[in-house]
Amino acid sequence: MGSYQNGVVGGDRNASSVDKGVDFANYFCTYAFLYHQKEMLSDRVRMDAYFNSIFQNKHHFQGKTVLDVGTGSGILAIWSAQAGARKVYAVEATKMSEHASALVKANNLEDVVEVIEGSMEDITLPEKVDVIISEWMGYFLLRESMFDSVICARDRWLKPTGVMYPSHARMWVAPIRSGLTDQKLNDYEETMDDWYNFMNDTKTNYGVDMSVLTKPFSEEQKKYYLQTSLWSNLHPHQVIGTAAVVKEINCLTATVNEILEVKSSFSSSITLENTRLSGFGGWFDVHFRGRREDPAQQEIELTTAPRPDNGTHWGQQVFLLHPPIRVSVGDGLNVSFLMKRSKENHRLMEVDLSCEIKEYSGKLLPAFNKKFYIE
């Protein structure tokens, strides 16, 4: 045989019937590596936003109890303590908890920060908390479905007067242009050419006709090369039309049911002269505003939108069209966007996107529907 390392994930049918062992093998294990923690801790946009949200809003932390959901290396718990928290509970599902404990101790905060190894759904705290802080955002916000655990933590452990860090989140979609379209189409065509050679060789050398597998193989490869969204750090110049919010989340009130699906119809107008629509880019932002009765003194935003300088480790998710479509300034897009969790793995996503384009002249281009996978 000779099995290759890969990141393919299988497992449960839906969030409510998760096999914890499978989920750990598929998901949590990633976060047990310091290398991966370092990647996140080196993301200046991410770090600055959380750092500022805490230290420019000390009134939310001084003398308060804090819960950090998925503390990882413990950085948010440590900052909360440094900002004056009375007690911080830092919950981590992986063995990374041991490194978090060491880091807490090395920074002389073991009297304030208590690291608890376990899953948020299983553990219990000795008291309710004033603040829940968590960096739960996955690619395009909801990949990983980690916000489920934050909601669970909030409903079980946040005081009625408590605040959420972050307090709000939004998902954005915008039309883009990208050279990746041609590249991926070439990759797909090469893999198919290769398949036809393989098929002939197998027939000639080994007397077996493989042609019946051509369709499933091409579907497998289409999914991989053409329908799987790509991580990309887009330059603002690649955004060729107005961006639209497809989801708004109030972290204080959101329910799991509200985030199982993201359904939105939106319009976008092309803002660039004579260009091509290569597909759509998806990103998110979160805000730290406290709560209405107890607002932030300094509102902080963390955005993963395209930027000219080096972006975030989240980048943007790119959904490509094959082939791209010629568009120009003033053309209007009407888009229906539906994102659901994958049946095979509740931490991955599937996207149905349909779009009609009305040219500035008034001419209507044929509408199209596309299916994408966020893996």
Place this chain on the structure above:
Amino acid sequence: MGSYQNGVVGGDRNASSVDKGVDFANYFCTYAFLYHQKEMLSDRVRMDAYFNSIFQNKHHFQGKTVLDVGTGSGILAIWSAQAGARKVYAVEATKMSEHASALVKANNLEDVVEVIEGSMEDITLPEKVDVIISEWMGYFLLRESMFDSVICARDRWLKPTGVMYPSHARMWVAPIRSGLTDQKLNDYEETMDDWYNFMNDTKTNYGVDMSVLTKPFSEEQKKYYLQTSLWSNLHPHQVIGTAAVVKEINCLTATVNEILEVKSSFSSSITLENTRLSGFGGWFDVHFRGRREDPAQQEIELTTAPRPDNGTHWGQQVFLLHPPIRVSVGDGLNVSFLMKRSKENHRLMEVDLSCEIKEYSGKLLPAFNKKFYIE
């Protein structure tokens, strides 16, 4: 967060307490992809060996019942039927079984080949079989621990007079030279330089002292860059000394207990003038000899040893020494080799290797012990 795709595997403590869901997520899922099947089906050395072993030994198949353990795309089952088998049971744990069924039908063998989706340990057959054929070999033979399932199949379903395809297997180790040593050492040093910069930045910008994590980070990176064996297609010129057999398996009689550990002490003499010992290469071969009372008419060998032309998809596993050691023709190595299954995942392996070098002059170099991981 922003989780990266990766092949990290977690899970059960040992083979006897395997969580099937976890095992499937970690292991079997790889084989559900036609792309991966195609990689194996394109391995000419692999294909030729099995093809010849069947069609040059038709007497083992004509009018006989055959069991193919882990049939994948179904190729071995189809060949067995084409060679004249009366009935072939093709067992496959993944959804690949559906493609195997289609392939069987498309090649007009559905009356002979019965594809059964399920794990070998769970399914039952209506009769015992004359032949068990399987391509169960992982990197360095035993990675994946798939031979366990073949043993299970043999003990439950092979007639007392039955034959195993392949019938024998051997593991080889030899001293090698390789440029990978310097490369991996550089990679490791770069990642550590990067860590020290990261540590300073985190202290300066965010007031957190990360130094307590330097040791665990360097251990994690050492394991990744310096202690994890590498897939490589070695050229015979890179083998600088005599190769030794560290394990011989008789597929007709081997027990799981016999393959849980591979323990061997062997000697090797350097055959190259003034070179460097960069580490050791590990590979395997299997033979198709039938059984003593019912031998093959034509013995076939499948070897994954280093070869000048393009090798197999298994390549060789390379265990690197840092730094390499200067050796020359006539120097003698005494090596103790111990390979065990990983406690975290019974399909991965850990290797303890100790070596003393006696120069041709008689001078004894300091002995060394190394720990390696086959991931």
